[in-house]
Amino acid sequence: MSPSDLKRKGETEAAPALPLPAPAKPAPSGPTRVVLASEVAAAFINDLKKAVSEKKTAPLLVGFLANNDPAAKKYAEWTGKTCQDAGFRFELRECEKQELEDKLFEANKDAKVNGIMIYYPVFGGTQDSYLQNSVSIQKDVEGLCHTYRYNMYHNVRFLDESSKFKCIIPCTPLAVIKILEHIGVYNKIMHEGNRLYGQTITVVNRSEVVGRPLAALLANDGAKVYSADEFGMVEFHRGSGIQLKKHEVFETKTTLEEALKASDVVITGVPSDKYKVDTALLKDGVVAVNFSTSKNFKDDIRQKAAIFVPSVGKVTVAMLLRNLVRLEEYQEAKVV
Amino acid sequence: MSPSDLKRKGETEAAPALPLPAPAKPAPSGPTRVVLASEVAAAFINDLKKAVSEKKTAPLLVGFLANNDPAAKKYAEWTGKTCQDAGFRFELRECEKQELEDKLFEANKDAKVNGIMIYYPVFGGTQDSYLQNSVSIQKDVEGLCHTYRYNMYHNVRFLDESSKFKCIIPCTPLAVIKILEHIGVYNKIMHEGNRLYGQTITVVNRSEVVGRPLAALLANDGAKVYSADEFGMVEFHRGSGIQLKKHEVFETKTTLEEALKASDVVITGVPSDKYKVDTALLKDGVVAVNFSTSKNFKDDIRQKAAIFVPSVGKVTVAMLLRNLVRLEEYQEAKVV
Structure with missing residues (x-):
């Protein structure tokens, strides 16, 4: 090599591992x-559909796209389609790079938004680290903020002392x-x-x-x-x-x-x-x-x-939605 | 080493792997x-109990002891106890070495006997191989006759062409x-x-x-x-x-x-x-x-x-009884 x-x-x-179609040849x-x-994702998607069907309102995931990257846009569309199929709501919010932080804080504060993701890179480098840490810990479906990263690296598996609420792991x-x-x-x-x-x-x-x-x-x-x-x-x-x-x-x-x-x-x-x-x-x-x-x-x-x-x-997207369901429950229970 | x-x-x-009690220390x-x-055997024993409870008559296993070996005798007693606990019938037939072959052929012919095992060594050496091959293939719970051995070594997994009846594998x-x-x-x-x-x-x-x-x-x-x-x-x-x-x-x-x-x-x-x-x-x-x-x-x-x-x-004895149940079904279906 x-x-x-x-x-x-x-x-x-950029967002990792675009969901590619399954290889056609046997x-x-x-x-x-x-x-x-798709074989691995199927059981998770079924569980997610069931979880959503039992809720009054379908959880809302907001994706921010500010980089004009066609691959990211494709990933966003695919996420939207999976959300729709599984019964979740997805809103793609496209904006200029310089507007992103303000729009992100709006979404952080908006009780109707249950999960937030950003299509990286936006600025690239450490400025994007700043953005990752700007996503509310209550809505960070990608698990990229410092608390979730710290817990993952230190093998801390729960957010609470009674080991009821699991930490969010990157998708x-x-x-x-x-x-x-x-x-x-x-x-x-x-x-x-x-x-x-x-x-x-x-x-x-x-x-x-x-x-x-x-x-x-x-x-x-x-x-x-x-x-x-x-x-x-x-x-x-x-x-x-x-x-x-x-x-x-x-x-x-x-x-x-x-x-x-x-x-x-x-x-x-x-x-x-x-x-x-x-x-x-x-x-x-x-x-x-x-x-x-x-x-x-x-x-x-x-x-x-x-x-x-x-x-x-396909499993990555299922994990994104699994994190979303968890975070929505944590929001209800006011865990973090 | x-x-x-x-x-x-x-x-x-001699009969392999005496069923030892579980080590006491945690x-x-x-x-x-x-x-x-015991943990592995438990599910098999439960299945065996269920299988026996659905039968009109409990399958009968006959063990031949002709070697005066106290370890073999202990193994025989233990097999008897497991048979009793699981609802099977077990008869230990003790005899002289020279009588064994005749008594074995009687048991081979006796339709009431479903499975036969011999506590080895009897004579030792190739004379015992002769005994192993003298146990009827229909009743060989130990899977030691030539046909079962041949099939095992040649990765032949079924006795019949429609792959319905599995070969007997040594316990x-x-x-x-x-x-x-x-x-x-x-x-x-x-x-x-x-x-x-x-x-x-x-x-x-x-x-x-x-x-x-x-x-x-x-x-x-x-x-x-x-x-x-x-x-x-x-x-x-x-x-x-x-x-x-x-x-x-x-x-x-x-x-x-x-x-x-x-x-x-x-x-x-x-x-x-x-x-x-x-x-x-x-x-x-x-x-x-x-x-x-x-x-x-x-x-x-x-x-x-x-x-x-x-x-x-304990798993070995469970396998002995599992082979017995299989053979009894094969006898009913006249597979071999």
Whole structure:
């Protein structure tokens, strides 16, 4: 692999993992079980429909688009369609960059708005971090404000002391977790929080919106995680015998090649059509998950992987709506 | 390890894996989930009770004891007790070695007898193989006659062409399989027959009654299996990309130490209190299963394994009765 292909995504990168349509061609004769995001999303969407049908008013999600990015616009339209199908209300509010902050504060204060998301990048760089932290914690469906991030990195799973209200987790990392649960990588017989103990996982992407939080979540659940980007490799784990309460980040001399050879699960999110994982490096029977809109695995992964998940987008949108339902309940209960 | 500690069990060894009582001391504070055989057996026993309660007559299992072995006698008593608890009928028929064959043929012909087992060794060596093949295929609850063995090794899963009647599998290997299913090592999202694809498993024991059939069953289900005894190491698997329809046995230069280091699951059955697996060699988060009546893992396995199964005996007896129920149905349907 060329390190320059591993783009580090900044804190303000574009919305991750566009919901792509399921690949049309049927699985070839290899032993690989191809699991589509739509299969995983279906149960969540059904639960969401049921939850909405029991409410007096459908929760309202507001999306702010201020970047004229056609990909973001497409993502927004797709979110709107999924909202409509599942019975939620969605309003896309387009505006100029300079107007965004004022409009955001209006929405923060408006009791009729239950969830807010912003299509990034707006300004790019740290100014977008400022925007992320400007979304009310009560309405932050993307889970990108500092409190939710802090709790996630510190393995704090609830907002309240009685462990009733779960923290909001960023949608794409959460989607990957839910996919790994669905496909049996999480072992349900083990205690919650330890269910990845024994799994070695490589995540190729260490962006602030997906790769880094995902590595932290996986390590908090007991995995040994190799996290790769073009600046190199680090390990996230809870130490030998998962003795630590939360993950720590360790320097490593392990190369990406060595990490891929050792991994039970390989998760990719490199936003480039040029980047492809070398199938020959992977373990026979690996679990391969791609959350990039680009295809980061070659076609021959279907003869080498036990399970292959080509995209995650539909689950990401389901997680967005799941976060919305939670936040609406927290608003009712005045949790935060 | 000392190779001399790895006793090769002959085709005629004593009944495997006595049902030991669950260890009394509670699991220490490590991350390990200790799974007792009683926990796995419970659901099977409930199903068996239900099956028996729906029958006009409780199936009758006959056990032949001709070796004056106190351990075999204890196992026989324990089988009798489990039969009684679950609603089955059990008759222990004690006799002299030289009388056994005649008494066996009587039981083969007696329509009131639904299942037959023999407590081995009787004569030892190949004369006991002759006895194993003398048990009627219609009543062989232990699955030790040639037809069942042949089908198992050749990955033939049904007795009939319409795939309605499953082959009988030897009880202890089957018990280990059911335990691995219960604890999530078998991945249910994958196609049946491929559910161990991606798993590397070491089995320390290559006896004809447990270790070799177990390695074959695991490899037939997609695992890469290292099989160890004091004569050395061999690999059982279906090749790269599990392309073969049934397992093959491959020569290997991999040492037991290397195999243990590479294994996701380590299964032991060494009938010696002296033999202990060196915990330091195992992967952090390994799955450890012991089917020996001796403790083949050290106490510190409870700080290194994700899941530890200290014994399998209660599941073995449940499988014996499950085979009995099947055979009784096959007798009704005149399958074989």
